[in-house]
Amino acid sequence: MSNSKFIIACICMLMFLPVSAQVKLGNKKINATKAINSATDLTKAITLSDNDVAELSREYMKWMDANNPLAPAESQLAKRLDTITSGLASVNNLKLNFGVYEVIDVNAFACGDGSIRVCAGLMEVMTNDEIFAVISHEIGHVANTDTKDAMKKAYMTSAAANAAGAVSNTVSKLNDSQLGNLAKALSAASFSRKQENEADDFAFESCVKNGVDPYAMSNALSRLVELSSGEKSSAIQQMFSSHPDSESRSKRMKDKADAVKK
Numbered sequence: 001m002s003n004s005k006f007i008i009a010c011i012c013m014l015m016f017l018p019v020s021a022q023v024k025l026g027n028k029k030i031n032a033t034k035a036i037n038s039a040t041d042l043t044k045a046i047t048l049s050d051n052d053v054a055e056l057s058r059e060y061m062k063w064m065d066a067n068n069p070l071a072p073a074e075s076q077l078a079k080r081l082d083t084i085t086s087g088l089a090s091v092n093n094l095k096l097n098f099g100v101y102e103v104i105d106v107n108a109f110a111c112g113d114g115s116i117r118v119c120a121g122l123m124e125v126m127t128n129d130e131i132f133a134v135i136s137h138e139i140g141h142v143a144n145t146d147t148k149d150a151m152k153k154a155y156m157t158s159a160a161a162n163a164a165g166a167v168s169n170t171v172s173k174l175n176d177s178q179l180g181n182l183a184k185a186l187s188a189a190s191f192s193r194k195q196e197n198e199a200d201d202f203a204f205e206s207c208v209k210n211g212v213d214p215y216a217m218s219n220a221l222s223r224l225v226e227l228s229s230g231e232k233s234s235a236i237q238q239m240f241s242s243h244p245d246s247e248s249r250s251k252r253m254k255d256k257a258d259a260v261k262k
Contacts, residue, residue, distance in 0.1 A: 048155065053148045056155060057113035060182055064117070067183075071100040077120055084128050085135060087210045090114075091143045098135070106227060110138035112147040125227060126220060133203045133216035140202025146195045154185035193245060200249055204256050214257040221250035 048056075071077040077100040085098050094114045104121040111117075116138050123131060141147050158181030191199070203217045213219075224246045 048152050050148070053112055053151050056151055056182070057111045057115070057147070060151070060186070061111050061113055061115040063180075064111075064183065065099065068117075069102040071102050071120070075100075077102065077123060080123065080128070081118060081131075084132050085116075088135065088139065088206075091139050094142065096139065096142075106224070108134050108138055110142050110147050112142065112145075112151050114142065126223060127216075129207070129213045129216040130220040130223065132210070132212050133207055133220045136203035136206035137199045137217065137220075139206070140199035141191065141195070143202060144195065144198055146191055146199070150186060150189045150191070151182075154182050154189060157185040158182050196245070196249065197252070200253055201256075204253055208260060214260045215254065218250045218253035218257055221246045221253065225250065 071081075081098055081100050085096075088096055088098075090096055091114070096114045096116060098116050098118070100118050100120055100123065102120050104124075105119040106121045106125060108116070108118045108122055116135055118131065118135065122134065126134065141150075200217055200221075204214065206212075207216050208214055228246075
């Protein structure tokens, strides 16, 4: 029996035990209370409603903003971002909100509650049009519900980690907070090629609609490829790894821009 099946089987059995029980299977002690709570988490992860995901997203972003250096509204970074995003107010009737983290990472991400965060490192190496394209790409993930799906998967992963954590040689505490677990799970998440291409298309259309250089998305992706082997490679790894196939995607976006220019 695989480890995952072993854990699930144990959880099912423990659902019928007193909540204060500790059971020993082989050399493993299982804390029944933790396992039962984890089983509840796993079930809830499968049945998360849109409202559940929205609330998780809000709580997650509150945690992220509290644990990262968010540029103040009067800073040059924040003002520049305001200028870039002035035409981006909402998507699918969801109000968007933007912010800059004062970190060197070349990265940006979106969350299901409409929050878009850009790292200062990305703003340092990209033009305003390229930043607009990257942000529009992230908004595309929101519009296509990719961010909601990622949140559900991350919650499942963190809940599953809690279940695994209930099985140990010595009963130990779980991680400090589920939000911290969600942050870890989301940071390791990646989108499929189909999702990335659809978000690229959304960004391209956003650029054309807002009078931004139609080559901006292609240029932004090309810049990621260039930076991945340069002196800023360590700062770009997160975005490059979570947005794969940048070179081929850049060519596809260039072809779309060429067609518009004809």
